[in-house]
Amino acid sequence: MxxxxxxxxxxxxxxxxxxxxxxxxxxxxxxxxxxxxxxxxxxxxxxxxxxxxxxxxxxxxxxxxxxxxxxxxxxxxxxxxxxxxxxxxxxxxxxxxxxxxxxxxxxxxxxxxxxxxxxxxxxxxxxxxxxxxxxxxxxxxxxxxxxxxxxxxxxxxxxxxxxxxxxxxxxxxxxxxxxxxxILQIACDPEVIAQKAAKDSSMLCRAHLGQAPHIAIHHTNPGTFTYVPMHLHYMLTEVFKNSCRAVVERHADGFDDPLPFVHCHIVHGYEDVTIRISDEGGGIARAALPNIWKFMYTTSKKTPWSGRRDDFRTKPGDSACNPLQRPKQGGVLAGFGVGLTLSRLYAQYFGGDLKIMSLDGFGTDVYLHLNRLGTACEDLPQGVLYSPSMRDSSALEEVPQEQLLISADEEAFLRRERCTEEFNQLEGQASSDFYYMEDHPIASPDHETQTMK
Missing domain, CATH: 1.20.140.20 (Alpha-ketoacid/pyruvate dehydrogenase kinase, N-terminal domain)
Known part of the structure; x- marks a missing residue:
């Protein structure tokens, strides 16, 4: 092919x-x-x-x-x-x-x-x-x-x-x-990552909007798991920024207004870690929900695109395109229309997911599901075994247009169906066979924007 x-x-x-x-x-x-x-x-x-x-x-x-x-x-x-x-x-x-x-x-x-x-x-x-x-x-x-x-x-x-x-x-x-x-942290503490992401998001929101709601972190059953802390920080920062902006725009009249908290609950399950971020930012209209996973869609009234085009080449390390950099006061709060969609791709890369539930007129709940990878990535959950992280990068398969915006659950099911035979073949290969003949190399898995929808 x-x-x-x-x-x-x-x-x-x-x-x-x-x-x-x-x-x-x-x-x-x-x-x-x-x-x-x-x-x-x-x-x-x-x-x-x-x-x-x-x-x-x-x-x-x-x-x-x-x-x-x-x-x-x-x-x-x-x-x-x-x-x-x-x-x-x-x-x-x-x-x-x-x-x-x-x-x-x-x-x-x-x-x-x-x-x-x-x-x-x-x-x-x-x-x-x-x-x-x-x-x-x-x-x-x-x-x-x-x-x-x-x-x-x-x-x-x-x-x-x-x-x-x-x-x-x-x-x-x-x-x-x-x-x-x-890049994998064997004992990644999601509470530590969440506290850092909350601090960074609050600073960015305060720099752009003058104030920010408090982000309360609740760790129901503290623990650690193997994960990529940079990925987790990026995903949480994107969601926190959305929540902070929504709360300020809905409840603030001036500066230092009393604002409802943004709540972040972290729960360790048997196979995964689930993080729920809840805000009272007014929610998203049901008719608009399908749009949130479309690239270039944003709820921000002001887009930063025009201001960024002229100096695009002069700022190679800009925080709006590098998730490894902490958001600075000069960073972008919202408007690029790629942050949430990319966060979902990061979650799905290891078989997890990012889901949004909205109560229009009140607020939004975001659920971030993360698979446990094990202390040495052993005994991986099925969701990881069939995730993009276990495949090569070819990704050139033709996808019917009606499937391009299917739900993450449907996508995971179809991916499992496609990958079962491929994975069984891969699993049967001995580890010693992986390295490195010129025409037959080894097995290999195949980080982004501090922007906000």
């Missing part, structure tokens, strides 16, 4: 030769269990570096072809052309770097991955600019293609989450921090 797509594109597009070379190859999937062990074992880490040196070129090249072949001339929009050029440049950077067989080469390779990771942080904003240009071009007719464009963005951003996970996992494993396996 990949080879036939490449052959078609050769005759249609002017694609870099190196990109074509690597895009023909098949990406490989890495299990979470293997990644966790790699992060704890420095000897396996170097083997993983050899694997990444090849695998990242494949995944980046396939994303380039995917963007080049987008419908509705999306691939010709300036922001998306930028992403194509960046990804092509990353492929060349990796080609020009030696395979990391020695300690010195491994250190140099890790520095290169850090550079790619930082430059990769602008991709979301660039993609969104490209879609904004398409919206401006099509105007009312954009509604006719929105479902298909949303499906394209979901598949692209899911693959991007996977690439950034691999990058950051390898970078963090070089630091060899206690209690961590690369």
């Amino acid at each position: 990949i080879r036939s797509k490449v052959v078609r594109l050769i005759s249609q597009l002017k694609v870099d030769r190196s990109v074509l070379h690597w895009a023909e190859r098949s990406p490989t999937s890495v299990t979470l269990r293997d990644l966790c062990q790699i992060g704890l074992d420095r000897r396996r880490r170097r083997e993983h570096g050899v694997f990444l040196h090849r695998e990242l070129r494949i995944r980046l090249a396939q994303r380039v072809l995917e963007l080049e072949s987008l419908p509705y001339r999306l691939g010709e929009q300036s922001g998306i052309r930028d992403v194509i050029e960046w990804y092509t440049g990353f492929v060349h950077l990796l080609e020009d770097s030696p395979v990391p067989h020695t300690d010195e080469q491994d250190e140099d390779f890790t520095h290169l991955l850090s550079k790619i990771f930082e430059e990769h942080s602008e991709v979301i904003q660039a993609m969104a600019f490209g879609v904004q240009d398409l919206i401006a071009e099509l105007q009312e007719d954009y509604s006719l293609v929105q479902a298909e464009v949303d499906g394209i963005l979901r598949r692209f951003f899911t693959a991007r989450i996977g690439m950034r996970f691999l990058l950051q996992h390898h970078i963090e494993s070089f630091r060899n921090r206690d209690g961590h396996s690369g």
Whole structure:
């Protein structure tokens, strides 16, 4: 399938030769269990570096072809052309770097991955600019293609989450921090992450609106679990910002008004951790609920897009496109229309979910479901086994238009059906077979915006 797509594109597009070379190859999937062990074992880490040196070129090249072949001339929009050029440049950077067989080469390779990771942080904003240009071009007719464009963005951003996970996992494993396996924290305390996200969100809300409601954290049965703290912080920050803005806009008349609290309840279940965020911000009209998962949809009255376009290239580390950076007072509170949708993709990446229940006229409850990954990613729940984290990044399957905006539960069911046979085959492979033949590499899994809907 990949080879036939490449052959078609050769005759249609002017694609870099190196990109074509690597895009023909098949990406490989890495299990979470293997990644966790790699992060704890420095000897396996170097083997993983050899694997990444090849695998990242494949995944980046396939994303380039995917963007080049987008419908509705999306691939010709300036922001998306930028992403194509960046990804092509990353492929060349990796080609020009030696395979990391020695300690010195491994250190140099890790520095290169850090550079790619930082430059990769602008991709979301660039993609969104490209879609904004398409919206401006099509105007009312954009509604006719929105479902298909949303499906394209979901598949692209899911693959991007996977690439950034691999990058950051390898970078963090070089630091060899206690209690961590690369990017995974073995004893992640969701209360600590929630307190930090609440503080960051309150600061941002106060900077933009003059005040912010108190966010009360309730930990019903305190505990820890294995998870990616950066992902969790990003998701909670997005939800907290939504709640804070809604409460202030509904209840505040001036400054220092008495505002109803935003409540965050954390509960540890047998297989998952559930976090409920409740606010009294007025809720969302039932007719508008399906729109909240659409890219570029926002309830903010003021959009920051026009102000960001001119200085887009001059702020590569802007908090609006890098979830690893803490929100600053100069950050964006709302209006990009990607934050909640991306948060849902992060939750779904490990088989979790993000759901919203609204009581129109009163407030909103947001449920964040997170799967436990185990102390060494062993005995993984079914939701994780069939999640995007256990697959490669190809994601080029055709999805019927009527399925592009299906619920997360339906999506998970269909994903399980598609992946059962694939996973059984993967499970039967011995761990020693994973590493690294030139044409048969190993298994591999495949981080974003401090914006708010």
